[in-house]
Amino acid sequence: xxxxxxxxxxxxxxxxxxxxxxxxxxxxxxxxxxxxxxxxxxxxxxxxxxxxxxxxxxxxxxxxxxxxxxxxxxxxxxxxxxxxxxxxxxxxxxxxxxxxxxxxxxxxxxxxxxxxxxxxxxxxxxxxxxxxxxxxxxxxxxxxxxxxxxxxxxxxxxxxxxxxxxxxxxxxxxxxxxxxxxxxxxxxxxxxxxxxxxxxxxxxxxxxxxxxxxxxxxxxxxxxxxxxxxxxxxxxxxxxxxxxxxxxxxxxxxxxxxxxxxxxxxxxxxxxxxxxxxxxxxxxxxxxxxxxxxxxxxxxxxxxxxxxxxxxxxxxxxxxxxxxxxxxxxxxxxxxxxxxxxxxxxxxxxxxxxxxxxxxxxxxxxxxxxxxxxxxxxxxxxxxxxxxxxxxxxxxxxxxxxxxxxxxxxxxxxxxxxxxxxxxxxxxxxxxxxxxxxxxxxxxxxxxxxxxxxxxxxxxxxxxxxxxxxxxxxxxxxxxxxxxxxxxxxxxxxxxxxxxxxxxxxxxxxxxxxxxxxxxxxxxxxxxxxxxxxxxxxxxx
Amino acid sequence: xxxxxxxxxxxxxxxxxxxxxxxxxxxxxxxxxxxxxxxxxxxxxxxxxxxxxxxxxxxxxxxxxxxxxxxxxxxxxxxxxxxxxxxxxxxxxxxxxxxxxxxxxxxxxxxxxxxxxxxxxxxxxxxxxxxxxxxxxxxxxxxxxxxxxxxxxxxxxxxxxxxxxxxxxxxxxxxxxxxxxxxxxxxxxxxxxxxxxxxxxxxxxxxxxxxxxxxxxxxxxxxxxxxxxxxxxxxxxxxxxxxxxxxxxxxxxxxxxxxxxxxxxxxxxxxxx
Numbered sequence: 015x016x017x018x019x020x021x022x023x024x025x026x027x028x029x030x031x032x033x034x035x036x037x038x039x040x041x042x043x044x045x046x047x048x049x050x051x052x053x054x055x056x057x058x059x060x061x062x063x064x065x066x067x068x069x070x071x072x073x074x075x076x077x078x079x080x081x082x083x084x085x086x087x088x089x090x091x092x093x094x095x096x097x098x099x100x101x102x103x104x105x106x107x108x109x110x111x112x113x114x115x116x117x118x119x120x121x122x123x124x125x126x127x128x129x130x131x132x133x134x135x136x137x138x139x140x141x142x143x144x145x146x147x148x149x150x151x152x153x154x155x156x157x158x159x160x161x162x163x164x165x166x167x168x169x170x171x172x173x174x175x176x177x178x179x180x181x182x183x184x185x186x187x188x189x190x191x192x193x194x195x196x197x198x199x200x201x202x203x204x205x206x207x208x209x210x211x212x213x214x215x216x217x218x219x220x221x222x223x224x225x226x227x228x229x230x231x232x233x234x235x236x237x238x239x240x241x242x243x244x245x246x247x248x249x250x251x252x253x254x255x256x257x258x259x260x261x262x263x264x265x266x267x268x269x270x271x272x273x274x275x276x277x278x279x280x281x282x283x284x285x286x287x288x289x290x291x292x293x294x295x296x297x298x299x300x301x302x303x304x305x306x307x308x309x310x311x312x313x314x315x316x317x318x319x320x321x322x323x324x325x326x327x328x329x330x331x332x333x334x335x336x337x338x339x340x341x342x343x344x345x346x347x348x349x350x351x352x353x354x355x356x357x358x359x360x361x362x363x364x365x366x367x368x369x370x371x372x373x374x375x376x377x378x379x380x381x382x383x384x385x386x387x388x389x390x391x392x393x394x395x396x397x398x399x400x401x402x403x404x405x406x407x408x409x410x411x412x413x414x415x416x417x418x419x420x421x422x423x424x425x426x427x428x429x430x431x432x433x434x435x436x437x438x439x440x441x442x443x444x445x446x447x448x449x450x451x452x453x454x455x456x457x458x459x460x461x462x463x464x465x466x467x468x469x470x471x472x473x474x475x476x477x478x479x480x481x482x483x484x485x486x487x488x489x490x491x492x493x494x495x496x497x498x499x500x501x502x503x504x505x506x507x508x509x510x511x512x513x514x515x516x517x518x519x520x521x522x523x524x525x526x527x528x529x530x531x532x533x534x535x536x537x538x539x540x541x542x543x544x545x546x547x548x549x550x551x552x553x554x555x
Numbered sequence: 556x557x558x559x560x561x562x563x564x565x566x567x568x569x570x571x572x573x574x575x576x577x578x579x580x581x582x583x584x585x586x587x588x589x590x591x592x593x594x595x596x597x598x599x600x601x602x603x604x605x606x607x608x609x610x611x612x613x614x615x616x617x618x619x620x621x622x623x624x625x626x627x628x629x630x631x632x633x634x635x636x637x638x639x640x641x642x643x644x645x646x647x648x649x650x651x652x653x654x655x656x657x658x659x660x661x662x663x664x665x666x667x668x669x670x671x672x673x674x675x676x677x678x679x680x681x682x683x684x685x686x687x688x689x690x691x692x693x694x695x696x697x698x699x700x701x702x703x704x705x706x707x708x709x710x711x712x713x714x715x716x717x718x719x720x721x722x723x724x725x726x727x728x729x730x731x732x733x734x735x736x737x738x739x740x741x742x743x744x745x746x747x748x749x750x751x752x753x754x755x756x757x758x759x760x761x762x763x764x765x766x767x768x769x770x771x772x773x774x775x776x777x778x779x780x781x782x783x784x785x786x787x788x789x790x791x792x793x794x795x796x797x798x799x800x801x802x803x804x805x806x807x808x809x810x811x812x813x814x815x816x817x818x819x820x821x822x823x824x825x826x827x828x
Binding site for chain 2: 232233234235237258260262265266267268269316318390391401402403481482485486487488489490497508511514516517
């Protein structure tokens with residue numbers, strides 16, 4: 015019976031261990047796989063012509079001739095969109111039409127002066143043309159179809175008048191005729207509504223296709239290009255095709271999302287077929303092509319990480335990590351050696367050890383504030399530098415943060431070096447220092463490297479300590495350790511809180527986090543390989 | 556290993572020597588004004604490529620502290636300096652000068668499914684002090700109100716506190732978030748939520764309420780009709796020397812490009828080109 019129970023408990027224990035390992039792997043997979051997969055979408059995606067234009071303009075990359083050809087072809091399709099909107103706008107935009115009539119009237123006045131017509135004849139033509147203009151302007155403002163038709167036919171009576179033959183007043187008649195034929199399809203009472211809907215439509219089209227080439231180039235790079243990727247383009251197309259509204263069925267009930275085709279807003283007008291046109295020709299308009307944007311890792315970015323890559327962040331993170339390691343490595347080992355060599359566990363050693371353990375538990379933001387107060391505000395001016403945050407102060411702060419980890423790992427490693435090694439060295443006549451450097455340290459190196467691996471992962475991912483001591487959201491690539499730097503960790507934070515742009519480029523957000531994970535991974539692999547090499551050497555292979 | 560360390564040390568030492576004389580500009584402060592500063596820098600860069608400008612976005616209070624410590628050239632702030640900040644600055648020989656670069660409206664926003672469209676300032680205050688805790692009391696649905704506020708170090712919080720709350724304290728159940736995007740995403744996912752965010756963050760996913768009968772638009776904000784509006788500041792130590800870099804940066808919003816950028820970022824420009 016007892017044997018049976020033992021057998022059962024053993025089995026249960028095995029099952030539990032297997033289960034916990036499976037759970038660990040599953041959790042890792044749940045966290046890391048989607049993160050890396052989404053991060054990968056910053057590099058591999060379906061790019062549009064707008065993406066290639068942006069690459070050419072900002073990074074001088076890509077085939078100019080091919081892009082030109084693509085551009086010409088896509089323009090053919092785009093122009094129809096712009097033309098349709100332009101002509102529709104003319105009909106609903108009474109102000110522009112009124113202005114046009116005004117210009118024609120003024121031009122006619124100049125024409126009369128040029129032709130040297132004077133006196134009563136001049137007065138008569140002038141007042142007649144003014145009358146025509148006023149009538150047309152009233153027509154453009156009105157939404158009463160009957161009034162419009164009457165007035166337009168009044169105006170058109172003068173079309174064959176000899177006095178106006180081949181003068182600029184002809185333009186007025188053309189304007190009137192166009193307007194008369196156009197308004198047949200437009201519900202004039204909805205003019206204002208059309209104007210508002212059209213404005214929204216134009217906004218979405220600008221985001222999808224980039225700014226209208228006939229308008230001046232926008233000041234910000236992020237506004238100069240349309241959708242750069244298929245996923246964004248499809249999102250925008252969805253917004254273009256479908257109108258989302260919130261409506262209440264009955265009082266006391268929450269409002270409901272109602273989705274209707276946007277085309278209904280323009281029912282019966284020349285804009286209506288445009289929606290289908292864009293949907294059907296999206297491929298020709300945006301010229302999708304698979305893109306492999308590996309330069310994501312070596313490109314600088316525009317503000318808010320809207321375009322471009324994460325090179326300055328990678329560089330900053332590596333710089334910071336290496337610099338911190340340079341400070342941590344000697345200090346950590348020497349402290350560890352002191353703690354390990356002191357055989358007697360007296361009060362001082364106990365206090366020191368307690369201090370180190372406490373230090374390991376201090377929240378990282380406290381280190382950040384300490385770094386700001388001590389390194390940035392006190393030490394930097396003391397050595398004659400400006401009290402401005404930089405890589406050096408950030409690295410020192412990170413070094414302090416990770417020192418306890420380093421000391422504890424190294425101490426364990428130094429302690430685990432067999433006493434016989436030390437005795438052999440001492441027996442051969444070597445001093446304490448020589449023994450430490452040439453016997454203990456190499457033998458303890460694999461363990462110390464474990465400490466370094468732990469520290470590197472921690473340092474590369476920390477945000478709080480560098481918040482005030484050397485990280486910036488936007489700035490140039492650092493040129494020396496006296497410059498502040500962008501880092502992957504602070505960049506991920508900034509992209510999430512700083513700007514509303516982040517919501518528009520989620521792939522860049524994931525890309526940055528994935529890069530951070532991969533960078534830490536690479537640094538760890540490098541250290542692990544180094545550790546394996548040293549271990550093998552120690553074993554005499 | 557030793558070789559590696561030697562190499563790294565030499566590289567770092569060498570790069571340290573490259574520290575040449577160059578024009579630098581350090582900007583620090585508000586998360587609200589930060590994006591405008593970013594965009595100004597982008598545009599500035601094309602005119603002065605040799606410039607080195609850095610931007611940090613941690614909060615208006617941090618900007619003020621950095622200016623007082625002389626750690627930055629320009630502090631971006633979404634509120635005016637407080638009395639004690641001013642005093643501390645003057646004690647240290649720093650004389651803060653404010654440059655208003657844009658206007659911003661703080662909108663009280665709710666989930667789009669919420670039928671309430673209008674509140675008075677007093678009602679908003681009662682919501683945030685906890686006197687009103689159900690939308691039913693405001694003529695809405697029978698739904699508890701989830702109150703979202705920005706963290707207390709944010710300039711948006713200060714503005715809201717000053718213009719809406721007066722001297723009253725916020726209720727204990729208020730949920731604090733530390734950025735505009737976070738407030739936005741809390742409101743858009745919670746049907747009973749109410750929060751306040753900058754006008755640039757209002758979109759189809761959250762609904763801005765009329766306050767005292769005034770809809771928050773560019774026109775009502777610039778004319779002062781909309782009650783919860785504020786200027787956005789750049790603070791410098793003294794008025795910058797004419798023609799200097801800081802001067803050019805602080806007056807950039809007066810140019811046509813500056814206005815375009817301010818508007819592109821969803822704020823209201825002080826100029827009318």
